[in-house]
Amino acid sequence: MELGREVLDQQVIDARGIHMGKVDGVILSLGDGPARVSALVIGGTTLLWRIHAGLARWVERRRGGQGHVDRIPWDQVMKIGVDIKVNFEAERSPALHWERWVRDRIIGRIPGA
Amino acid sequence: MSAPQEIRLERLLGKLVLDAAGWPVGRIEEVLAQPEGDAYLLTHVVIGPDSRLAQWLAAAHQLPTLRALGLSRRPSIRKVPWTWLDLTDPDKPRLHRAVLGDQGGAAH
Amino acid sequence: MSKLLEIALGLVTGIGGFLEAGSLATAAQAGAAFGFQLIWAIALGTIAIAVLVEMGGRLAAVSQHTLPDAMRERFGIRFFLVPLVAVVVVSFLVLASEVGGVCLALQFTTGISFRWWAVPVAVALWLFLWKGTFGMVEKGASMLGLVTLSFVVGALKLHPPLADVGAGLVPSLPAHDTAQYWFMGVSILGASVSPYLFYFYSAGAVEDGWDESYLGINRVVAGLGMTFGGTIAVAVVACATLVLHSLGIQVDRYEQLPLLLSVPLGLWGFRLFAASLAIACFGAALEIALQLAYLVAQGFGWRWGENVRPREAARFALVYTVALPLAGLLIVTGVDVLKLTIFSMALTALSLPVTVVPLLVLMNDPDYLGDRTNGWLSNGAVLAVCVLACVVALVTIPLKIMGS
């Protein structure tokens, strides 16, 4: 499997079919045994790192951390196809932090939402 | 100094790789993995051209029209085993051996 | 739903959705200044957009990916940012042009300045997206958009010399104002080959759940729908040639355009013009605002869909909720809507390589399309039109800016 092409930047769908985001990063584990894929990363400053590392570093210093990052362990990944299906509940995940924020603070307050 | 416990795929892609003698081999284009049991083990790294122009020509190679017009070039790609990669400093990946002269650098 | 009905609906979408502020303004200006001489640009643009729309539909039907989705996945975030920013900037300017078009139509009929209409129009557009469904936006707007066929009626009533119309299909150099001629040609190309059309179309195909059995419909709808749509633009050129060009009138202001239809059709012509302008621009504004939301949401993997309630796709809804008032604000400032429209069209032409080449690469990738990848003809034709449009835009836009 080509990790860059088939995993990175693919759409992630949770167990209930909810769009969680794209795979912004992939963690490769090097310790303990042979090198392997250990987790998918969604959200936080992960994406910014790929656009501009200096900017990402600056944001992390300002905010004191990577923001709302979601690490999905590789054993939760169920299927890799058009989308990546994960055995995970998106609703509480940090990947949807900003979705919830926009819903609760802005969109949800407009009548008829 | 030993290699870190974990690294980021997205930060590894695009990094310039030097061989054991310090010569640039190319940029990391892809990491290949294979399922084994529940895990996906890393098997190979694909190393592509390191110059901008060669990258553009390789991208243009995906369009048949440009290919027919001769405005592209098949990228020179090497596929090397993952274990050859020395990630002691993940920002400066190196190979454990010298590959210039193409020994072992199988065509993709 | 029977396939025949789908084809009919698709054609209506193509015909009713083709004409908008950009194609109307550029066609009218070109006809007034150069008669039938620039019809070739409409023909060229129409062929290119038909081919591109077909590609967007095929990509969605075969790979189940929308265009932004596939671009992000295939090229990664860094490369995706380039078309993303280009399309967002251009789409926003075009969106403002469409909002301005609706406001001007209201000004013509009520006498109240277009600036006062900007906020109510933006709010009305937003309400449509907030409350409406995808089918309502797509089918409803284009069904009403059939009113733009009145340009064809008007043109026929003016008895255009068909030999001259035919001669316009062959590019020829003008006797005067060569720079202006090419600038208008490129604006026409930009107006016909609007990225929002095929981005929107591919999102629609996924919303409607297309699969490979839709490929035939897709081809018919894209080909015929865009061809009929292009015919309306040619009709606008004919009206402008026979009404304005013959009197030596050049189009500097939107206020001159209602004369295009009032001359052949009388007071009803005036009313039909106002209705066409209002409806066509309103429909286009809905599609562009929606397309902006699709683009951003699909590119970043957010929940999206015009058929779910706004709170279930909050960030998606946020995009159009921000874009529409901003476009309205631009019109409130009293910007020259005609200049804004023409400029946006030239900018669209300039950005074509960035927005179209990634699509072409995807359309040649068997991972996405299996054995349904592009043939050399569609690849070559689209690439040639885009490069031509971009190069001419690159040369003429600075000339135009210095000239005025």
Next chain:
Amino acid sequence: MRAASLLIGSALLTGCGPSASAKVEKATIALRSWKSTLWLAEQEEGRGAIPAKFAEQVRRAAEEEQDKARAERRKAAAE
């Protein structure tokens, strides 16, 4: 980005813009065009093909554009 810098570059190169005589000609054509527009609008209003409310808008637009063109012509002639 590259397109933008090229655009700015070529704009700087062409720097000076059209000559004074070309500007005069352009303004003259615009004035003639607006005279014809006014004539046509009057015809249309006379036969009831456009409402008076709209004819008034055309006249206002014509006035603004004619003023602009006359100012352009004066400025170019003075160069």
